[in-house]
Amino acid sequence: MTKNVLIVGGGTGGTIAANLLSYKLREEIRRGEVRIQLIEQSKRHFYQPAYLLIPFGLSEVSEAVKSERELLSESVELITERATRINVEDRFVETEKGKYTYDYLIIATGSVPDPSQVQGLSEGAHHFYDLDSSLKLEESLAKFNGGKIVVGVAGVPYKCPPAPLEFTFLVEDYFRRRHMRNKVEIEYLYPLPRVFPIESVADFAYNIMLERGIKANLLFNIESVDPGKKEIISMEGDSTKYDLAVIIPPHRGADVIIKSGIGDKGGWIPTDRYTLNMKNYDDVYVIGDATDLPISKAGSTADFEASVVSSRIADSIRGIKPRAVYDGRVMCFLLSKIGEGSLLVFDYENPSKPVKPNFFCYWYKMAYNRLYWNITARALLPGFGV
Amino acid sequence: MRLSEIKPNKIVDARGSFCPGPLMELIKAIKEAEVGEIVSVYSTDSGSKRDIPLWVQKAGHELLGVFEREGFTEFVVKKKR
Numbered sequence: 001m002t003k004n005v006l007i008v009g010g011g012t013g014g015t016i017a018a019n020l021l022s023y024k025l026r027e028e029i030r031r032g033e034v035r036i037q038l039i040e041q042s043k044r045h046f047y048q049p050a051y052l053l054i055p056f057g058l059s060e061v062s063e064a065v066k067s068e069r070e071l072l073s074e075s076v077e078l079i080t081e082r083a084t085r086i087n088v089e090d091r092f093v094e095t096e097k098g099k100y101t102y103d104y105l106i107i108a109t110g111s112v113p114d115p116s117q118v119q120g121l122s123e124g125a126h127h128f129y130d131l132d133s134s135l136k137l138e139e140s141l142a143k144f145n146g147g148k149i150v151v152g153v154a155g156v157p158y159k160c161p162p163a164p165l166e167f168t169f170l171v172e173d174y175f176r177r178r179h180m181r182n183k184v185e186i187e188y189l190y191p192l193p194r195v196f197p198i199e200s201v202a203d204f205a206y207n208i209m210l211e212r213g214i215k216a217n218l219l220f221n222i223e224s225v226d227p228g229k230k231e232i233i234s235m236e237g238d239s240t241k242y243d244l245a246v247i248i249p250p251h252r253g254a255d256v257i258i259k260s261g262i263g264d265k266g267g268w269i270p271t272d273r274y275t276l277n278m279k280n281y282d283d284v285y286v287i288g289d290a291t292d293l294p295i296s297k298a299g300s301t302a303d304f305e306a307s308v309v310s311s312r313i314a315d316s317i318r319g320i321k322p323r324a325v326y327d328g329r330v331m332c333f334l335l336s337k338i339g340e341g342s343l344l345v346f347d348y349e350n351p352s353k354p355v356k357p358n359f360f361c362y363w364y365k366m367a368y369n370r371l372y373w374n375i376t377a378r379a380l381l382p383g384f385g386v
Numbered sequence: 387m388r389l390s391e392i393k394p395n396k397i398v399d400a401r402g403s404f405c406p407g408p409l410m411e412l413i414k415a416i417k418e419a420e421v422g423e424i425v426s427v428y429s430t431d432s433g434s435k436r437d438i439p440l441w442v443q444k445a446g447h448e449l450l451g452v453f454e455r456e457g458f459t460e461f462v463v464k465k466k467r
Contacts, residue, residue, distance in 0.1 A: 155414075155417070156406055156410040156411075156413055156414045157406060157410070157414065161405050161406055191409075191410065191413055191441075192407075192409055192410070192437060192441070193436070193437055193440045193441065194437075196405075197404065197405045197406050197407035197409075197410060198404050198405050198407070199433050219440065219441060219444045219445075221413060221445070235417075235445055236444045236445050236446070237446075265418045266414070266418065273402070294398070294399070294400040294402070294403035294406070294407075294408070294411045295402075295403060295405070295406075296405050296406065328402050330405065332405075344405075346404050346405065347402075348401075348402030349402065351404045351431075352404065352405070
């Protein structure tokens, strides 16, 4: 009988998992013993790291969006429908048009930036967590004549932990290059008592802020934004004024997870940190932002997890006890200005030892924006060899 | 009530988390909790011993206890407002 592997979500994790499975199980698929289906409502695939760069003219729409079908291996069946319910008891996924059963399910439904969770955020602040918002921010920065720019995070978890820090550094560089730096004040708000969760990174990032005249306002957990007064208020009882605010919205799990009742309060799915199984379901795997794991929500996380999960499923299908386990590995670039960046790699056991910002990391990051489409998303080098 | 008898409403297992890290996980759990509820967070990150008490004090919550467990530290926090 044909084994059905069903993947919900065609972002980074889902796409890589589908491609890896199609390579690993090539023979089984050819013999009709395995079928791989991917449900994704959008025909387009988005490379989200480009959204950080677009406001500064360092990337563009053509680098951020391509066809999902063209990225997928031919043997993956793409179902362009919206998943509406996941039933892990009876092993099926419903869409607006049909019902799909599975033997193995991979949930890769990602996360949703949700400004509505914070009062005044949608009206009062910009962000760069979707393509339209990123383009709008590009326009506002281009028109900005001077004043105070505040960058912050309105809730945890959020995708790509270094992004607020990178945005702060890039916006400083952007106005310096435009000979406007003396007209722009920059303030960085962060929920923790330091500028980044990882201490070694926080130390060097804070030094960069001191050198470049960026103010850090710490232990500032944003509670609300007052668009009329142009003021941001914190849970700790502080406030700060702004002329232009760039605030990363809180994230939640996907609608289909919340509606299916398989997530926690935030819509994140309880997941085993090593096997990546949904807790209590050994035929269901969860990858990328959709998990409740206390690790970075980032493309590299999804990539490494897709590699583990596709190996485990291939083993199971071949009657072998699944061997691959996830070690919590994450890899993030951290741009400190145009022409300079660092690279952070860490896992459950080992904190990051960041390299000093240098040109090579910057170049690699910019090259990676293209390599993603040709190598990573096509799963030609799973986990990028790390 | 003795500290050893405290029953948290939610346990956050942030062992192995360097980024976003245990304090971020605690902030998220406290936001979701009701006033008066107790959240316990497990951490293997040495920075937590400094970070967590600092934030709890600044945010006006109560640190009920810090316990050394086998291979990790447990912080027990009560949401006060």
